[in-house]
Amino acid sequence: MAPHEDDDEQDSEQFETASIPVERKGPVRVKLVFLSGPDAGKSHALGAGRYLLGTASGCDYVLKDRAVSRQHLSLEVKESGVLARDLGSRNGSFCEGMRFTELEVRPGAVLKLGTTELKIVPEDSRERVILPSTRTSFGSLVGASRKMREVFAVLERLGSGDADVLIQGETGTGKEGCAEGIHTASKRHKGPFIIVDLAGIAPSLIESELFGHVKGAFTGAQSDRAGAFERAEGGTVFLDEVGELPMDIQPRLLRVLERRQVKRVGANDYRTVDMRVVAATHVDLEAAVKVGKFREDLFHRLAVLRVTLPPLRERLEDITLLVDTVLTRMGRPPSALSEQTRALLAQYPWPGNVRELRNVVERVVNMGEEGLPDIASPSAPGSKDKPRVAVPVTAAAAAAAAAPELDLPFKEAKERLIEGFERDYLKSLLERCEGNVSRASREAGIDRVYLRKLLKKHGLHDPDGP
Numbered sequence: 208m209a210p211h212e213d214d215d216e217q218d219s220e221q222f223e224t225a226s227i228p229v230e231r232k233g234p235v236r237v238k239l240v241f242l243s244g245p246d247a248g249k250s251h252a253l254g255a256g257r258y259l260l261g262t263a264s265g266c267d268y269v270l271k272d273r274a275v276s277r278q279h280l281s282l283e284v285k286e287s288g289v290l291a292r293d294l295g296s297r298n299g300s301f302c303e304g305m306r307f308t309e310l311e312v313r314p315g316a317v318l319k320l321g322t323t324e325l326k327i328v329p330e331d332s333r334e335r336v337i338l339p340s341t342r343t344s345f346g347s348l349v350g351a352s353r354k355m356r357e358v359f360a361v362l363e364r365l366g367s368g369d370a371d372v373l374i375q376g377e378t379g380t381g382k383e384g385c386a387e388g389i390h391t392a393s394k395r396h397k398g399p400f401i402i403v404d405l406a407g408i409a410p411s412l413i414e415s416e417l418f419g420h421v422k423g424a425f426t427g428a429q430s431d432r433a434g435a436f437e438r439a440e441g442g443t444v445f446l447d448e449v450g451e452l453p454m455d456i457q458p459r460l461l462r463v464l465e466r467r468q469v470k471r472v473g474a475n476d477y478r479t480v481d482m483r484v485v486a487a488t489h490v491d492l493e494a495a496v497k498v499g500k501f502r503e504d505l506f507h508r509l510a511v512l513r514v515t516l517p518p519l520r521e522r523l524e525d526i527t528l529l530v531d532t533v534l535t536r537m538g539r540p541p542s543a544l545s546e547q548t549r550a551l552l553a554q555y556p557w558p559g560n561v562r563e564l565r566n567v568v569e570r571v572v573n574m575g576e577e578g579l580p581d582i583a584s585p586s587a588p589g590s591k592d593k594p595r596v597a598v599p600v601t602a603a604a605a606a607a608a609a610a611p612e613l614d615l616p617f618k619e620a621k622e623r624l625i626e627g628f629e630r631d632y633l634k635s636l637l638e639r640c641e642g643n644v645s646r647a648s649r650e651a652g653i654d655r656v657y658l659r660k661l662l663k664k665h666g667l668h669d670p671d672g673p
């Protein structure tokens with residue numbers, strides 16, 4: 208390997224005098240996987256012992272990355288774990304964004320040297336290491352962080368296939384955008400994309416919504432109606448909040464997934480459907496299986512191909528790109544948000560994820576920075592990790608927030624108006640019901656699960672929640 212041109216004397220001197228014994232013994236303990244940089248894709252199995260990484264030819268692992276020093280890092284693999292030691296490198300060694308000189312590395316950790324990212328994977332791990340994509344967007348989703356580029360790499364593969372997919376992620380992490388991206392990238396993109404929000408439909412109507420009904424099947428069934436699976440013929444059905452599917456309907460979904468057959472409510476015969484199912488959940492379905500709320504067979508069938516969207520707090524480095532994307536979608540230049548405000552946004556834990564970030568950016572742009580709540584002090588007493596909402600500070604600002612934005616595309620203007628309405632409605636409802644969610648759900652005539660979802664979506668405190 209060519210020696211590092213930029214390396215200074217100190218580096219080479221260090222190499223000459225370095226006396227790090229490379230001793231290996233015992234079985235393989237960990238795997239070292241190169242995620243990015245010129246060596247991306249390579250992997251090495253390491254037994255107990257000490258290994259030297261750098262660009263100099265005497266190293267155990269010689270990297271091609273020109274931003275890596277001749278002797279950059281040593282990894283000591285022990286029974287108890289891996290000890291990583293920076294050897295006085297010029298550009299430093301980092302783990303999860305923090306520079307270190309010596310670090311006990313936990314399994315799954317990613318170290319960064321120069322432009323090279325290395326993952327330390329336990330040998331017995333069944334996790335498949337995915338090389339991050341070089342792209343920074345997929346459909347409407349954007350992200351340059353490693354975690355999002357890993358997601359994009361999975362989506363690239365899934366998009367071209369036709370298997371059903373389960374998307375997991377907290378509220379506002381982009382599950383719907385992800386599902387639409389999978390549909391758009393697939394060979395079914397010319398077919399319909401049908402969304403069914405299972406948390407938003409009364410349980411008694413779910414069956415008919417999914418499978419359809421025949422005339423007279425129940426009171427109000429005045430004519431035959433195709434369900435979502437039939438309406439998605441040739442395309443994709445997006446089942447949002449699949450964890451809310453009532454137990455008694457779950458076997459029927461399993462049949463759809465296994466045999467592509469649906470029976471309308473009140474009908475005797477099955478119809479064959481040709482569509483792909485993409486389901487999403489913000490709850491831990493494995494835990495739901497354990498407590499008997501979700502069928503194990505359905506879970507295994509759904510979870511064959513899984514995508515997990517990381518929460519925004521785990522990829523704060525994406526905030527700049529996300530803010531710029533929101534501004535571009537609003538037709539505003541990057542300068543519409545000051546550097547000072549951007550710095551504040553990067554410190555917030557974002558419990559409502561990208562949706563909350565989008566809402567805050569839109570409010571600040573429309574109402575001025577005084578429209579921000581004390582987002583600058585997430586460590587303020589009582590504020591730790593607690594969702595807070597950007598509230599207008601003046602009556603004029605409130606009126607501005609409630610007015611429809613007529614210069615936006617129809618769908619976006621409508622969505623914003625509805626979101627504003629939802630937030631105001633929920634705040635007043637909660638106040639009236641003194642924070643009692645069961646009472647609020649009765650008064651508003653909406654399902655408790657759905658109400659909780661709405662409260663979460665708007666970052667409003669659910670006193671009964673976890």
Ligand SMILES: Nc1ncnc2c1ncn2[C@@H]1O[C@H](COP(=O)(O)OP(=O)(O)OP(=O)(O)O)[C@@H](O)[C@H]1O
Pocket residue numbers: 347348349350376377378379380381382383384385447489529532561562565664
């Ligand atoms: N990575 C991303 N890049 C750009 N926009 C994003 C991203 N993730 C989310 N968004 C935006 O955030 C908003 C919420 O996204 P989406 O509705 O897909 O989230 P979700 O996970 O389905 O939420 P919920 O669980 O509440 O239904 C949308 O406006 C979407 O465009």
